[in-house]
Amino acid sequence: MPEPLIKIEGLYKLFGNKPASVMPLVHEGRSKDDILAETGHTLGLKDINLTINKGEIFVIMGLSGSGKSTLIRHFNRLIDPTEGVIKVDNIDVMKLSSKELEQFRRHKMSMVFQRFGLMPHRTVLENVGYGLSIQGKSKAEWTAKATEWLETVGLAGYEAQYPAQLSGGQQQRVGLARALCTDAEILLMDEAFSALDPLIRSEMQDQLIELQDKLHKTIIFITHDLDEALRLGDRIAILKDGEMVQQGTPDDILLNPATDYVEAFVKDVNRARALTVETVMKPPSRRITADTIAEALVQMKAIKGDYGYYVNADGYQGVVTQDALEACSDDSQKMSNKVWEDMPGISPDAMLESVIPETLEGKYPLPVVDEDGNLKGELSRSNLAGVLGGGSAENDAGKKSVIEAKQ
Template sequence: MSKLRVEHLSKIFGENTEKALELVKAGESKENILQETGATVGVRGATFEVEEGEIFVIMGLSGSGKSTLVRMLNRLIEPTHGSVYIDGDDITAMDAQALQDVRRKKISMVFQNFGLFPHRTILENTEYGLEVQGIEKAQRQARAEKALDNAGLLAYKDQYPSQLSGGMQQRVGLARALTNDPEILLMDEAFSALDPLIRRDMQDELLEMQKTMNKTIIFITHDLNESLRLGDRIAIMKDGDVVQIGTGQEILANPANDYVKRFVEDIDRTKVYTAEHIMEEPLATTSHLSTPAEVRETMETEGIANILVVDHDEQLKGYVTLDDVTELHTRGATDISEAVQVGVPEVPADLPVEEIFDVIHTTETPVAVTDDDGVIEGVISRSNVISVLKRDEQTEDEMEVKADE
């Protein structure tokens, strides 16, 4: 079961909402609905699911409906139509008390403007949510101090927001949201007000924290680079519609329409594609206990000058060259173990392609993509990396042709 499920969620602002909703269901455009009813469509029939532990990014330009959508997920904005399910419970059907319990125990929100109380210390700001719940002072302070410590801000607990930089204030806002130990974290343009370098630091911090806290995060942004960097999956919005949902790689490779295609055409794919995306099955591998004759035959058949060597658990041991194998065969060696050379570059499957460039240029062997146990998942050659660059060049050529037209 998904952690959060949204079904046919719509929000219409203004009067004549019933007539406007009929037109929404009939597929009329936002502009036509405004002209006919005077009502503004904020979100139109959004339907999606978010899995537990996923960072789900909702992105779009100003006016696309992304902030309205995220505020309907905890009913800060009441939906006009549709349902929002958290752990299978429809929060749009809950009474005030049940909704309050959900907001206090299951879901927290981090805003763009930090939302800190200027007259409260950092510690008092951080423990505020627990104070509202009626948690005893010593307990809430202990939990708030732990959250600040995790954010690297415990030393500043007695200072006030005005004494902290924008980046530090945003970290306090994040710590406050996490103090309640929510299962779902809503982040509405949380880093948009920060300077570029601080913003990237906050992105790094969020990704690092997610490794241990494993929250379900719905992150709102207008920045495509930010969404590609953070999102396990991305939902792109336009004029209240969710026009495409997918991983960054899926959206770059197969944009759903011309709007999405224009959105992603300037993206450097080497920053988005990972080793997993471009790796291939190795032409061949061999055991360190194989005979030189067997290995030489395999290498000559495949037309390769070196071959990766693995043990019985498929863990990478190194490589051997055709010359070394031939020499072992000539002198009658029973296996190739003494000729195995170490130093095959290994990278994880989630490493961005741009970080593989330096590695691929300094090795004579393919780069091995391995898991945490050193088991080979695939290999990357120079041709794999070049193919990604060619895709970028083709995209640029297409853009130039369109400009000439």
């Protein structure tokens, strides 16, 4: 089971002079516009509840004004809530004293900003090591650490440069190195890549994924870009007008939008690039495990088809057909590679985009096989058509003809 690190319960934020006196209207269910018109107070967040697990990238997304940046600033109390509970590693953040909060921000969380937030009068090395220096580390210690992180993000040799001498992408790498240098367990990344050109942005996403594979930090990533959210997030929360409208894995958001708003959000997503085979495959229903031809024929009749995927003690071997079995003169003979056809399996982690040609051209649904040779599922043309057409394979079988027509 995942280990919860951050818990947000019943979080509300009401901006204005007397938020406590206006909160009864919020609890009555009055709209954001009504509250603003009647009281002059702005409802920033409404009843946010979420759990963020240790070591995951949790993406909070929404359009401008949805409350996502307001929410992330509650994690380290740059903004205090009007109501609600914020717990980090079982620490009630709302009960921290000023001194405790200062230490919490220095050691538990680091933040990467959209506009880099670098100090122009300090060198790249000094910027990266700044967090450690204010923690009281010696110059030799923070210099060594900062140098190490600059090398990690691909900026070795830039230590003596100043931020103005770097490109936007390089500046953001400095910001990322600075956040990582403190060894904080949690990274808060507020639209960290949105100011970058598309190519540089994609490179930074690649680097973050690569670093996360090694570091296993807990990352809370804010974005307005759904493609970025789907690419980076282990889980995603979508906000609208300060309310959370859906929370789930990327494939759950894509395949099961909870509201019309989310459905409109995801309708133009290239699903072939966003979904893996594992998210849409069906369980393997045509498994043949017999030792002999006769036993295999019995299993073939039981699955009511004319083909199956042969699996033995060594794992998935290939596709076996009823015709091939019946063509054997001696049905007591052992199953062998003379009976089954070689049909390479596809990985459950493969993106759908990479297996479309094989799916369209294959005589049979593609077997999905993990790295240990275990048969995990199958991917058919109709299954693929339903998902790429905007529905599910089960509910959208009519789209099968769309794919088949392309053969």
